[in-house]
Amino acid sequence: MSQAAIAERQTDVQRVETPSGVAPATESAMMIQMIQRAAADPTVDVDKMERLMQMHERFVDRQASAAFNAAMVRAQRRIKPVAKRAFNAQTSSNYAKLEDIDQQISPEYTDEGFSLSFGTDDSPLAGHVRIVCDVMHEHGHTKRYMMDLPLDSAGIAGKANKTGVHAHGSTHSYGRRYLTMDIFNVVTVNEDNDGNAPPPPEPVITASQAAQLDAMLKKCSPVLQDNFAAKYGCAANVFKSEFDAVSARIRKAASRPQE
Numbered sequence: 001m002s003q004a005a006i007a008e009r010q011t012d013v014q015r016v017e018t019p020s021g022v023a024p025a026t027e028s029a030m031m032i033q034m035i036q037r038a039a040a041d042p043t044v045d046v047d048k049m050e051r052l053m054q055m056h057e058r059f060v061d062r063q064a065s066a067a068f069n070a071a072m073v074r075a076q077r078r079i080k081p082v083a084k085r086a087f088n089a090q091t092s093s094n095y096a097k098l099e100d101i102d103q104q105i106s107p108e109y110t111d112e113g114f115s116l117s118f119g120t121d122d123s124p125l126a127g128h129v130r131i132v133c134d135v136m137h138e139h140g141h142t143k144r145y146m147m148d149l150p151l152d153s154a155g156i157a158g159k160a161n162k163t164g165v166h167a168h169g170s171t172h173s174y175g176r177r178y179l180t181m182d183i184f185n186v187v188t189v190n191e192d193n194d195g196n197a198p199p200p201p202e203p204v205i206t207a208s209q210a211a212q213l214d215a216m217l218k219k220c221s222p223v224l225q226d227n228f229a230a231k232y233g234c235a236a237n238v239f240k241s242e243f244d245a246v247s248a249r250i251r252k253a254a255s256r257p258q259e
Helices: 003-015 025-040 046-078 098-111 164-185 205-218 220-232 242-253
Strands: 083-084 086-088 094-095 114-121 128-137 142-150 189-192
Touching: 003 242, 025 046, 046 114, 046 128, 046 220, 083 098, 098 114, 098 164, 114 164, 128 164, 142 164, 205 220, 205 242, 220 242
Parallel strands: 083 189
Antiparallel strands: 086 094, 114 128, 128 142
């Protein structure tokens, strides 16, 4: 890699923003400063410079992934059950329409920085279409979800009741509805709940308890920190009922000597 290319990469690094609340900003700043010093030194080995750039890119990717997971926990906590207001005469059952689901949950997940992009792809299964959804987060991480569905060209009795275009559109709409519910763990309920209010959300730990977990996590291996972030997003999302067990596991892991 030429020195000009290195300088261009260095400029790109300077433009990277660190997601707040995911990892200490000082760690990212120290890494950028190290890369800047190396780029300014003509004696630095080009291969070593390239490895430094790759290390920083992995660090930024890990931050973005942790921010994605934390926001997903918050979004799912905010999303309430969706009422089944539509009726399917063929199956004599109620269901929640895509527009009802979107109207209720999109304000919640967009407020947490998410956006959805749907499309189709080839399916390895004969007679099926693959519905794909790219879930994008404002801090740069994107996760793809997919579902393979048979073309909805026949009714419940097995007789064809749609044209090819209508079958594709129906399948795409069905896939979007179920992918959206799967991604955000949306629960659908009948409108009549006999006057019973939904159960209150489970309480999470206090800020002081979250700080205790964060302090112990810093003494643990990167692998354990990544696993924790994948499950909870951040310490503040741990449920109160889990605190003792989670705290004990992290304390035990933190006491082990790190390589």
